[in-house]
Amino acid sequence: MYVVGIDLGGTQVRAGLVDEKGRIVRREAMPTRAREGQEAVLNRIATLVRDVCADVPWNSIRAVALAVPGPVDPYTHTVRLAPNLAGWRDVPVGDLLSEKLGRPVLVGNDANLAALGEYRFGAGRGIDHLIYITVSTGVGGGIIVDGRLLLGHKGYAAEVGHHVVLANGPRCGCGNRGCLEALASGTAIAREARVAVAMGEETRLREMCEGDIWRIDARMVGEAARAGDDVAGRVMQRAGHYLGIGIVNLMHIFNPRRIILGGSVMKAGRLVTEPMWEAIRERAHTAYLEDFDIREASLGDDVGILGAAALALE
Ligand SMILES: [Zn+2]
Structure with a gap:
């Protein structure tokens, strides 16, 4: 028995044939080419699914699931809005693809499914109360409560990146102020560093970006901070601090046993995790720290495929 997990990205669609233990038996990918329109993309996804299943009997495929960036309705398997797919809006992907494939097709938000994937196959195995947070260009997440993915009334739960950690920040x-994403994401790190350079602060970022502040990204800030640049260090420290505050809020509301951190910003390591832990130790009530830990995400680039596969296996 197999399932197919699909990671539907803005530039690439990746599909994996996955067995019950979460092993990717075969993988295929193709460019998304969202500009060709919805129908063309869905047809190509159907072709990709058949390709990835070519070596196994079709009736051994239990279900297919897609991880989609952006809000989805996980109850009707509809993509509500996918800005990086030429503005897909209210597309019943589950029904449309199911018609083409003759198999159940499920849809989930990518960060939510990443939580499910880490729970089933990765750094959260056996941990029935866990929160996954990805800190990258944006901040997303997924919450497992009592061994189940928290969906919420309309399926929009766990938008951890848009809970406010600094009123009037x-x-x-998203239009709001002071969201975790506006303080701890890669975008926020780059923005803070650009402001520092534009304000004439003494920093090696000025040379690193060759005078063009728009070349500054979070990776460059991390590199400068590691080389001992005070301004870059302060920017990373601030991001880590607010990530810690966000985590304390989540701890007090959900009382997780484990938090799993993924995403490109976390590659900065201690530059972010030290101020993060400092904020957590300073602010979390001690009872919430008992048997609590924070781990790195373990599924890497396969998190989209395996997250979707975990949904298809449910
Ligand atoms: Zn926001």
Whole structure:
């Protein structure tokens, strides 16, 4: 018995044939080419699914699931809005693909499914109360409570990146102010560093970006901080601090046993995790720290495929 997990990205669609133990038996990928329109993309996904299943009997495929960036309705398997797919809006992907494939097709938000994937196959195995947070260009997450993925009334639960950690803080991409994403994401790190350079602060980032502040990204800030640059160090420290505050809020509301951190910003390591832990130790009530730990995500680039596979296996 197998399932197919699909990671539907803005530039690439990746599919994996996955067995019950979470082993990716075969994988295929193709460019998304969202501009060709919805129908063309769905047809190509159907072809990709058949390709990845070519070596096994079709009736051994139990279900297919897609991890989609952006809000989805996990109850009707509809993509509500996918900005990086040429503005897909209210697309019943589950029904449309199921018709083409003759198999159940499920849809989930990518960060939610990453939580499910880490729970089933990765750093959260056996941990029935866990929160997954990805800190990258944006901040997303998924919450497992009592061994189940928390969906919420309409399926929009666990938008951890848009809970406010600094009232009247910087403007977030969502229009609100002071969201975790506006303080701890790679985008926020780059923005803070650009401001510092533009304000004439003494930092090696000025040379690193060759005078063009728009070349500054979170990776460059991390590199400068590691080389001992005070301004870059302060920017990373601030991001880690607010990540810690966000985590304390989540601890007090959900009382997780484990938090799993993924995403490119976490590659900065201690530059982010030290101020993060400092904020947690300072602010979390001690009872919440008992048997509590924080781990790195373990599924890496396969998290999309395996998260979707975990949903298809449910
Ligand atoms: Zn926001």
